[in-house]
Amino acid sequence: MTFAIRPVLLLAGLSCSLLLLFIATGTVLPLAQWNxxxxxGEGGTALLAALWCMIVLGSRPDGRVTRLLAGGLAxxxxxSWADCLDEAIDIGKAAWWxxxxxxxxxxxxxVLTAGLYYxxxxxxxxxxxxxxxxxxxxxxxPFDRITQLADAAYLREQLRLETRRDAAQACVLVLxxxxxxxxxxxxxxxxxxxxxxxxxxxxxxLNLRNDDLLCRYAGDRFAxxxxxxxxxxxxxxxxxxxxxxxxxxxxxxxxALQLTLRHGCAPARGTPDALLADLCRRMDAx
Numbered sequence: 001m002t003f004a005i006r007p008v009l010l011l012a013g014l015s016c017s018l019l020l021l022f023i024a025t026g027t028v029l030p031l032a033q034w035n036x037x038x039x040x041g042e043g044g045t046a047l048l049a050a051l052w053c054m055i056v057l058g059s060r061p062d063g064r065v066t067r068l069l070a071g072g073l074a075x076x077x078x079x080s081w082a083d084c085l086d087e088a089i090d091i092g093k094a095a096w097w098x099x100x101x102x103x104x105x106x107x108x109x110x111v112l113t114a115g116l117y118y119x120x121x122x123x124x125x126x127x128x129x130x131x132x133x134x135x136x137x138x139x140x141x142p143f144d145r146i147t148q149l150a151d152a153a154y155l156r157e158q159l160r161l162e163t164r165r166d167a168a169q170a171c172v173l174v175l176x177x178x179x180x181x182x183x184x185x186x187x188x189x190x191x192x193x194x195x196x197x198x199x200x201x202x203x204x205x206l207n208l209r210n211d212d213l214l215c216r217y218a219g220d221r222f223a224x225x226x227x228x229x230x231x232x233x234x235x236x237x238x239x240x241x242x243x244x245x246x247x248x249x250x251x252x253x254x255x256a257l258q259l260t261l262r263h264g265c266a267p268a269r270g271t272p273d274a275l276l277a278d279l280c281r282r283m284d285a286x
Contacts, residue, residue: 008054011074015050015081018101026089035087042084049077049108065122068115075108144216146194147201155215155223159272162225171268172234174224175279176204176241179260181220188252193220199250200259207244217276231265238263262286 053073060066082101091098144151162171178184178200185193197220204222205214213225224241226234242261250257264283266275 007057007070007074011050011053011077014078018078018081019085021097022085022089022091025095026091028089039084039087042080042087046077046080046084049073049080053077065115065118068111068118072108072110072112072115075104075111077108079103079105079108146197147216149201149205149222150213150215152215152217152223155213155217155225156272156276158213158225159268159275162227162268163270163272169228170230171225171227172229172231172265173268173275173279174226174234174238174263174265175217175276175283176200176222176224176238176261176263177283178220179262184252184257188255192252195252196220196250196257196259199248200245200261203245203248204241207241221280223276225268231267235265238265 050073053070056066056069056073060069079102082098083105086098086102143149159173165171178196181193181196184196197216201214201216201222204224208214208224209226211227215223215225217223224238226237229237242263246258246260248259250259262283264279264286266279266282268275
């Protein structure tokens with residue numbers, strides 16, 4: 001069973017077990033003594049918490065945030081369900097477990113709050129990731145089909161814009177090449193090669209500044225335009241990016257692949273075609 005189904009079945013089982021426990025150890029009150037307003041409020045809270053729990057489990061991947069959100073809602077659901085049953089079934093004061101179930105309500109609120117806190121951090125990270133693509137989004141250019149990055153034509157257009165700006169303003173172009181990419185395609189197939197391209201693209205994008213522009217130049221070659229950076233700073237940043245990619249744990253059909261990059265840097269000056277051709281020649285020679 002999937003991650004989403006198991007907790008739902010467990011929650012349903014606990015709810016039924018709690019109902020049977022109340023019936024077995026308590027006394028069902030006459031209908032005239034039932035507080036229907038409390039039953040509607042507490043029962044409705046339990047139903048909504050269960051529904052939200054299923055929505056969270058069905059719409060998010062497994063992880064810390066998902067477990068905290070779903071766990072908090074599950075506790076709220078069980079605590080509210082116990083409160084609801086109290087309105088219809090009389091349980092003696094000696095039943096300590098009744099108070100324990102009702103205490104799940106504030107515990108669930110605490111766990112849910114922790115989940116919301118980490119969810120906010122998660123959303124901030126995703127927003128940062130999207131802002132790094134903003135330069136591409138603003139121009140409404142088509143994305144590369146595999147990596148969803150800009151293509152070589154867009155890169156050349158941006159290089160032309162850089163050459164028209166003040167020459168005193170530093171800007172560096174960095175090219176990255178995946179080592180042994182043809183071997184990966186040959187041994188594991190083109191689909192796995194596409195997964196490698198996507199993984200490398202995401203890792204590069206996550207470690208760039210908001211002002212940097214990442215493009216897929218050609219094949220397994222990526223280009224990063226780094227405005228307001230000197231050549232030494234860009235080389236240091238490129239080395240850091242290579243280190244982040246080499247630290248990735250990428251698996252292809254159960255086999256761990258060690259991904260490494262080589263890179264070349266050059267000031268973003270001159271015609272785009274000449275600049276790219278010269279940088280590619282230097283990388284191939286190296």
